[in-house]
Amino acid sequence: xxxxxxxxxxxxxxxxxxxxxxxxxxxxxxxxxxxxxxxxxxxxxxxxxxxxxxxxxxxxxxxxxxxxxxxxxxxxxxxxxxxxxxxxxxxxxxxxxxxxxxxxxxxxxxxxxxxxxxxxxxxxxxxxxxxxxxxxxxxxxxxxxxxxxxxxxxxxxxxxxxxxxxxxxxxxxxxxxxxxxxxxxxxxxxxxxxxxxxxxxxxxxxxxxxxxxxxxxxxxxxxxxxxxxxxxxxxxx
Numbered sequence: 001x002x003x004x005x006x007x008x009x010x011x012x013x014x015x016x017x018x019x020x021x022x023x024x025x026x027x028x029x030x031x032x033x034x035x036x037x038x039x040x041x042x043x044x045x046x047x048x049x050x051x052x053x054x055x056x057x058x059x060x061x062x063x064x065x066x067x068x069x070x071x072x073x074x075x076x077x078x079x080x081x082x083x084x085x086x087x088x089x090x091x092x093x094x095x096x097x098x099x100x101x102x103x104x105x106x107x108x109x110x111x112x113x114x115x116x117x118x119x120x121x122x123x124x125x126x127x128x129x130x131x132x133x134x135x136x137x138x139x140x141x142x143x144x145x146x147x148x149x150x151x152x153x154x155x156x157x158x159x160x161x162x163x164x165x166x167x168x169x170x171x172x173x174x175x176x177x178x179x180x181x182x183x184x185x186x187x188x189x190x191x192x193x194x195x196x197x198x199x200x201x202x203x204x205x206x207x208x209x210x211x212x213x214x215x216x217x218x219x220x221x222x223x224x225x226x227x228x229x230x231x232x233x234x235x236x237x
Contacts, residue, residue: 002226002237006186007152009225010034010233012144012164012195014080014118016043018061019198021071026213028074030220035230036072037080037118037144040105043068049199058199068109076229078116079103079140086121087130092137095130100138115141116230118195122146131160142234144195152181152190159234168196171207171215178219191233192219 002008009032013023016038027034039062047060063071081087081098082105090098099117106114117140119126126145134140142159149163166177174194181192201209219225226233 001189002228002233005224005226006188007181007184007190007192007222007225008233009181009192009219009227010194010230011168012037012078012118012193012230013168013198014120014195015039015060015084015197015199016063016068016080017197017199018059018063019202020063022209023198023201024071024075026209026216030216031227032216032220033075033227033229033232035076035078035116035118037078037116037120038063038068038102038106039080039082039084039120040065040102040109041082042084056203058202060199065109068106069111072110076116076231077106077110077114078118078144078230079106079114080118081120084120086123086125087119088124088127092133095133096137099134099140103139113139115139115235117143119143119145126161128161135160142230144230146195148195150177152184152192154189154191154193156234162234164193164195165191166194168194168212169200169207171211174207174215175218178215181225182219182222193230 011034014037044064048057049060079102082102087095103114147163
């Protein structure tokens, strides 16, 4: 249970891009909490990436290191490797270095010990072996996958392969899940967990900033839902 509540909601956004600032302003406005997964070696760099939804280039400029502590102050910073590499393609020593060095650098920037992690790169970006290396050889206490369950059930016994509920990019889906979660009556703990990238809201395909604010307004301020960061929900309660 979370502060006596059986339902919890959280969000997780990857890469530490400048669009995170707009997201944080929205989350703060509606009393929501999120976790932001950063690549410490890429902070302060600029770039762009082609959208998978069409002929669209979105900005992938990263937050500067000196802004990290203040910007993410009301939320959680978690690791995402130094350089956004797919860990399933790396030797154990490189996995440990990419994850643990990123964690240590982010901890210095934030002023607290970073213990969360999200597997980087698309496609198959995690497996049992990588999870065991992270669990046994680094200071990471939980690691989020990109495999969505489409369920409010969750496995608290396997925190280094923790699966979210749905991705942020499908507005109709997240609204549908929000309504189901709000109406849900339960006698066991249930979690609604959204993952994605804040730059996805720039694309204007099925999701945009205006639509996402409508979602925030819908899911927020419910007396039976605990709103927390990934760490608060998975480790602190």
